Amino acid sequence: MPIANYAFGVAEASVYAPETFAQGLPDRDGQARDDESVAAGAEASAPLLALEGIGLSFGGVVALADVDLSVRPGEIRAIIGPNGAGKSSLINVISGVYRADRGHVRLNGARYAQVPIQQLARLGVARTFQNLALFKGLNVLDNVASGIAYRTRSNFAGQILGIGRSRREQADQRGRADRILEFLHLTAVRDRLAGTLPYGLQKRVELARALVAEPRLLLLDEPMAGMTADEKSEMVAFVRAARDRFATTVVLIEHDVGVVMGLSDRIAVLDYGRKIADGTPDEIRNDQRVIDAYLGVASDNEEGAGI
Numbered sequence: 230m231p232i233a234n235y236a237f238g239v240a241e242a243s244v245y246a247p248e249t250f251a252q253g254l255p256d257r258d259g260q261a262r263d264d265e266s267v268a269a270g271a272e273a274s275a276p277l278l279a280l281e282g283i284g285l286s287f288g289g290v291v292a293l294a295d296v297d298l299s300v301r302p303g304e305i306r307a308i309i310g311p312n313g314a315g316k317s318s319l320i321n322v323i324s325g326v327y328r329a330d331r332g333h334v335r336l337n338g339a340r341y342a343q344v345p346i347q348q349l350a351r352l353g354v355a356r357t358f359q360n361l362a363l364f365k366g367l368n369v370l371d372n373v374a375s376g377i378a379y380r381t382r383s384n385f386a387g388q389i390l391g392i393g394r395s396r397r398e399q400a401d402q403r404g405r406a407d408r409i410l411e412f413l414h415l416t417a418v419r420d421r422l423a424g425t426l427p428y429g430l431q432k433r434v435e436l437a438r439a440l441v442a443e444p445r446l447l448l449l450d451e452p453m454a455g456m457t458a459d460e461k462s463e464m465v466a467f468v469r470a471a472r473d474r475f476a477t478t479v480v481l482i483e484h485d486v487g488v489v490m491g492l493s494d495r496i497a498v499l500d501y502g503r504k505i506a507d508g509t510p511d512e513i514r515n516d517q518r519v520i521d522a523y524l525g526v527a528s529d530n531e532e533g534a535g536i
């Protein structure tokens with residue numbers, strides 16, 4: 230029985246064509262890329278990110294056990310699994326928040342026992358958080374511009390006085406932030422305090438702040454959590470558009486499996502810290518081990534959607 234029949238209740242979300250949003254910005258090389266070239270590149274290239282034999286325990290609790298994961302450049306890669314399966318632990322290992330007890334992370338060809346969290350931006354990695362982490366008292370533009378503050382080369386005094394290079398850098402940051410706001414249809418709320426926006430828009434501002442640095446690897450921690458169905462559909466389209474436009478590789482964890490099925494190129498499934506399946510949405514939908522893992526959840530939860 231396909232999983233979609235009982236557990237993955239949300240329809241595949243693809244109501245907005247990505248091209249709608251993908252106009253007006255150059256990609257990393259200043260060249261437009263079509264979807265096919267990104268997908269073909271994803272098939273052929275060496276992994277941008279690879280996890281090798283990752284193990285992580287908290288006291289006696291095994292959060293991750295011998296997990297391998299390979300992420301190709303330009304693909305949208307989801308990690309799913311029931312509550313407590315190890316998804317957050319895995320994304321925290323990828324982003325250097327946790328050091329794995331066993332195994333390594335390969336990023337851009339370099340091998341790490343722990344990814345250096347203070348160098349994430351320079352390594353081309355940006356992330357969003359499960360719980361919003363915006364500066365609620367700052368306006369939207371300044372929140373987004375803060376995502377590229379690391380690029381600043383001017384000294385502190387220069388920034389305070391707003392002189393010379395620092396003034397040019399600030400203008401550059403704001404220009405980039407403005408273009409991302411336009412790309413994500415946020416220009417109308419540019420000057421609003423972030424904390425006053427509806428939740429779904431705040432999540433989109435977080436995406437903008439992560440994207441403004443033009444990361445090679447974008448880590449999304451439950452980007453659709455707490456959103457309405459319409460907001461989820463919009464977010465799906467924006468994430469896809471961002472990938473297509475900037476050739477950004479996306480790794481996301483997300484509870485709404487219907488959304489994941491419609492958005493991802495490949496999906497890895499965790500259960501009790503182990504990877505039990507890995508493949509395309511169709512392969513995952515029909516995988517017996519995945520069905521069993523989620524059936525356990527469905528029988529605990531009459532609505533069958535509590536993943």
Ligand SMILES: Nc1ncnc2c1ncn2[C@@H]1O[C@H](COP(=O)(O)OP(=O)(O)OP(=O)(O)O)[C@@H](O)[C@H]1O
Pocket residue numbers: 287290291292310311312313314315316317318319536
């Ligand atoms: N900081 C921690 N201290 C102790 N145990 C932890 C910690 N973080 C995670 N765990 C445990 O590790 C296991 C995996 O948790 P994790 O949060 O990674 O799962 P998850 O799939 O993200 O769950 P959820 O979907 O509920 O967010 C769980 O048993 C959890 O209780």
